[in-house]
Amino acid sequence: MTRQRLGACLVLLLLIVPAPLRAQGVSGYVEEKAFGYAERSNSRDPWALGWGTLFSKWEEKVGETQLTASVRGEWITSDEQGSRVFDPADRHIRRPPLSVPDLWLRLPLAPALDLQLGRFQLGWGKTDGYSPADAFLPRDFSDPFSDEKISLWAVRLSGEDGQFRYEAVVSPVTTPWRLPVLGSRNAPLTAAGVPAGTVVQEVDTPPPWAGFAALRILATFGQWDLGAWGRFGVRPAPLLEFRFDRATPGPTGLSVPVERRYAREEAVGIELSRIIGSWIVRGEAATLFSRDRDLGNALIGALSAEKGFGDGTLLVTLAGNAITPPVDTSLLYDRAILPALITAWNRSEEWGEWKLVWSAGLSHGDGLLKGEVGYNISDVWKLTIGSELPYGSEDGPFGALHAAKRVHVALRRSW
Numbered sequence: 001m002t003r004q005r006l007g008a009c010l011v012l013l014l015l016i017v018p019a020p021l022r023a024q025g026v027s028g029y030v031e032e033k034a035f036g037y038a039e040r041s042n043s044r045d046p047w048a049l050g051w052g053t054l055f056s057k058w059e060e061k062v063g064e065t066q067l068t069a070s071v072r073g074e075w076i077t078s079d080e081q082g083s084r085v086f087d088p089a090d091r092h093i094r095r096p097p098l099s100v101p102d103l104w105l106r107l108p109l110a111p112a113l114d115l116q117l118g119r120f121q122l123g124w125g126k127t128d129g130y131s132p133a134d135a136f137l138p139r140d141f142s143d144p145f146s147d148e149k150i151s152l153w154a155v156r157l158s159g160e161d162g163q164f165r166y167e168a169v170v171s172p173v174t175t176p177w178r179l180p181v182l183g184s185r186n187a188p189l190t191a192a193g194v195p196a197g198t199v200v201q202e203v204d205t206p207p208p209w210a211g212f213a214a215l216r217i218l219a220t221f222g223q224w225d226l227g228a229w230g231r232f233g234v235r236p237a238p239l240l241e242f243r244f245d246r247a248t249p250g251p252t253g254l255s256v257p258v259e260r261r262y263a264r265e266e267a268v269g270i271e272l273s274r275i276i277g278s279w280i281v282r283g284e285a286a287t288l289f290s291r292d293r294d295l296g297n298a299l300i301g302a303l304s305a306e307k308g309f310g311d312g313t314l315l316v317t318l319a320g321n322a323i324t325p326p327v328d329t330s331l332l333y334d335r336a337i338l339p340a341l342i343t344a345w346n347r348s349e350e351w352g353e354w355k356l357v358w359s360a361g362l363s364h365g366d367g368l369l370k371g372e373v374g375y376n377i378s379d380v381w382k383l384t385i386g387s388e389l390p391y392g393s394e395d396g397p398f399g400a401l402h403a404a405k406r407v408h409v410a411l412r413r414s415w
Contacts, residue, residue: 216228
């Protein structure tokens with residue numbers, strides 16, 4: 001029996017089991033997703049894809065000490081799935097079938113001082129949709145439309161003193177970004193200088209071990225929330241190096257090895273937010289420095305406005321980079337979409353929830369439309385349907401994904 005069939009049988013069996021696991025502090029879900037595509041960029045892209053997930057989380061609190069652990073098993077009917085190897089640091093080039101998103105302990109060191117250590121997710125961004133403060137944090141783009149954070153191994157010290165709040169983080173090991181399969185519809189070769197018909201051979205280049213360190217200080221002055229932060233270390237998003245000097249001829253064109261290189265980067269930033277009428281306005285600005293020839297420096301700003309409508313919110317974010325990168329922006333991932341306007345509207349209903357997202361690239365006139373509706377069949381069963389529609393010029397990061405437009409349906413059972 002193949003890995004895909006075995007995974008499908010496991011997920012279906014868990015969906016059919018009449019009673020989910022129940023215990024104090026245990027939660028989780030089992031979910032089956034199916035994707036259907038309108039076109040393909042090459043013969044390796046499937047017309048349909050299946051994605052199954054089994055996730056379980058355990059939380060326990062003894063006094064003021066909290067322990068959290070979770071495990072996730074997955075099967076994917078595509079090349080996005082990695083080999084059957086246990087990779088607790090998530091440093092492999094492909095998504096692992098088994099992972100540990102959470103394994104952390106929070107200890108109170110003083111009434112206003114906490115220590116958290118282990119594997120956990122981190123988020124510093126104020127402007128939802130895009131934030132320069134999150135540039136050092138790893139992402140998983142196995143699904144290019146999900147923008148999933150990867151947990152990292154770190155130690156975090158957080159506390160407060162009067163109106164000031166502070167947070168220091170040290171991540172001793174680099175957790176790299178995970179990219180889609182290069183040359184597929186999820187990561188087409190649109191970079192300048194790459195000939196049409198080129199086939200790439202991805203080299204699983206080991207990322208460096210050294211991670212990053214960061215410090216942030218926040219304060220409240222009247223109606224204003226202000227903050228400043230600084231970071232230094234290894235940038236987790238890799239730089240791609242097309243080794244044309246080692247290219248070999250193939251049936252459709254050159255076969256080129258692609259290596260990954262990780263640059264060091266320093267950054268400082270400021271953030272502020274306040275409530276103006278019925279809106280929450282947030283702003284961020286950051287200067288990023290690197291001596292790497294391809295990464296260079298950046299001056300990134302983001303401004304967002306959020307308004308609540310009953311059980312829903314409307315969020316508009318504008319972000320841009322004042323410094324032109326030294327290489328094709330499609331090779332820099334998080335900076336590739338800049339400048340961009342991102343509009344998101346979501347709402348909870350008695351029967352479930354829905355959301356609409358429009359991301360517009362302002363340089364090439366391309367964009368991405370996303371819509372999703374979730375229906376609560378019962379307290380534990382949920383059905384979700386949705387679609388992703390990239391459009392516009394193929395020179396833009398959204399338009400380049402035109403062959404990835406799709407519809408999807410998911411069935412989830414939670415406990």
